[in-house]
Amino acid sequence: MTQRGIGRAGNAINGRYRFVTGIAMKTLTELIGTALPIVQAPMAGVQGSALAVAVSQAGALGSLPCAMLAPAAMREELAAVRAGTRGPFNVNFFCHAQPEPDAARERRWRHRLGPALREFGLDPAAIPEGPGRQPFDEAAADLLEAVRPPVVSFHFGLPAAGLLARVKAMGAVVLSSATTVDEARWLRDHGADAIVAQGLEAGGHRGIFLGNDLATQQGLFALLPQVARAVDVPVIAAGGIVDAAGVAAAFALGAAGVQAGTAFLLCPEAKTSALHRAALREADARGTALTNLFTGRPARGLVNRMMREYGPIDAAAPAFPLAGTASGALRAAAEARGSGEFSPLWAGQNAAGCREVAAAEVLAELARGVPPGLLARGGH
């Protein structure tokens, strides 16, 4: 075990001076090159280059989520980010293993969703393929090499060693999310340069990749200090952070930086749908829950009819991302009739903290919670 100075709140708040075996650990801003130790969480489906650019231009790390982009769209979006900002940015990928399709399971699942599918005029036996979620692969690495992004982040672990080596060879700083201390240690041992500690409060997909037991998932108050003690790379706190107070609390608990996603969902730079925005405005009344109904993996979203009637968790859902075929068709049909009740309305447990302001204004609020000693001199 390495020794490090943790201990007192006074030191923990001033996360800049954390030492590992006598050698000062890089601060997050030194590692990623931003002025602010703040990462905009990549949110596939609800944002693209516009939000990434706005955040990057405002001094934090903007993120481009690529999990739902076909190659041509990915190339365009990468070019838009590269052209839109001179600051560092992050490109995000999922790195799940694609499951074998299971026809019997898929049939049972469509039968289960049958009443809702038929309500919206869909034939459970004839559902069209929708946009899937592709894991990071050689083709994506080819596209990245043309852009050489300063930071690349992964969800659900890390890609295979050869693929990860290609990313590292581009000079990219590599991030990934941990939902347990074991996952944090695994990521650190397998090449992550910084680790996102994803508290149970977080919106969207849980990054869980070692096991699938949701009972292991911890609130940020517990996960963050445990991860910060367990690894000797910068730890970025995620989950429920929507304002300066949340940022200050995360640094008090030993964070080297923070990641915020939900806080940006109502920004004009996000592509959040009108239905999703409307649901966010009533976040207090709806509440959130973890659900696997939309994709096959647990993810946090605002409660809607889909979650009330079919879950929020159903062990019978096809493996990620295959559950998305039927639920995606259902969602599209319901949205066409003006209903968000079958849509994934991803949001964290502090969704009521969303404000309808520009991304730069969200960042200005978050930045007020950063200990002054952790703001980079100069920035990009």
Add this chain to the structure above:
Amino acid sequence: MTQRGIGRAGNAINGRYRFVTGIAMKTLTELIGTALPIVQAPMAGVQGSALAVAVSQAGALGSLPCAMLAPAAMREELAAVRAGTRGPFNVNFFCHAQPEPDAARERRWRHRLGPALREFGLDPAAIPEGPGRQPFDEAAADLLEAVRPPVVSFHFGLPAAGLLARVKAMGAVVLSSATTVDEARWLRDHGADAIVAQGLEAGGHRGIFLGNDLATQQGLFALLPQVARAVDVPVIAAGGIVDAAGVAAAFALGAAGVQAGTAFLLCPEAKTSALHRAALREADARGTALTNLFTGRPARGLVNRMMREYGPIDAAAPAFPLAGTASGALRAAAEARGSGEFSPLWAGQNAAGCREVAAAEVLAELARGVPPGLLARGGH
């Protein structure tokens, strides 16, 4: 809706200056009369007067849990606290409605636990009654009136209006726990003078009393600021707080005080069993989960064989506290053979933060995280 100054992290950290409609809200220390804005969480079964006295003498609010005490023991323990400290103390009760026994459900439950019961030589059809959990009642109020405790706290809501009026007439400050914003508003509307915001990280029984959907339960990062915004009484943060950093983070998120329980489990003043202490020393490896197997209500404890083999949640468990009859017998038989694998090993998600030191030393560590402006001048 009342207006109040929340906003900036700088103000939130200095929780002393929070205003409601222009009138300064009492600080927690003003309300309960302690030097420190710290409450020792009542932990029925693992602590009694000794820990309450030690904490009270050290300047925080010590708590005597009465849920598992018969009247004679309660009288003795109350006298011991009254005699042991001149400082304020808290007396804690459960206030659940006793369920009607359901013979068929009980039979099914014993059948389900049958293999484990027989392994330890127990006949599922002939299980002796163990110590139960009594709700607060007129007899308990009689005992309290002889002692007039400065603070009385409740779990699972509040007692009926007449009983609560008796407690208020004694001059006691009344606390109760909320696990959702709706519960916080309900408690405030029904007479709570301060509210414990119990994050999902917390050990022991969830205080949940409006509904029973665990998907509504929030991490402290989300629950605490939401409750602090929703009610105009002091909010005490609970869940995963074991050190100065956790205390500092809670105050950053708008807490008026903190409650810590797990942090005291290894203190010599606690009655934590040797088996429970041994499990706490391997908390990192075990992890925790919410389980209803031991009592019928969800509570967080270290994972053991009972939780792995039968749950951790089983909707078939008898209603609280009746599930405790069979599981209590199983626990006693297993413990008699030196095993804690069928015992409730209550602990929060930061159980690895437990230290084997005197309660006063735990408090000294926690106190280092309190903003200086919130320490009472003088104290008791």
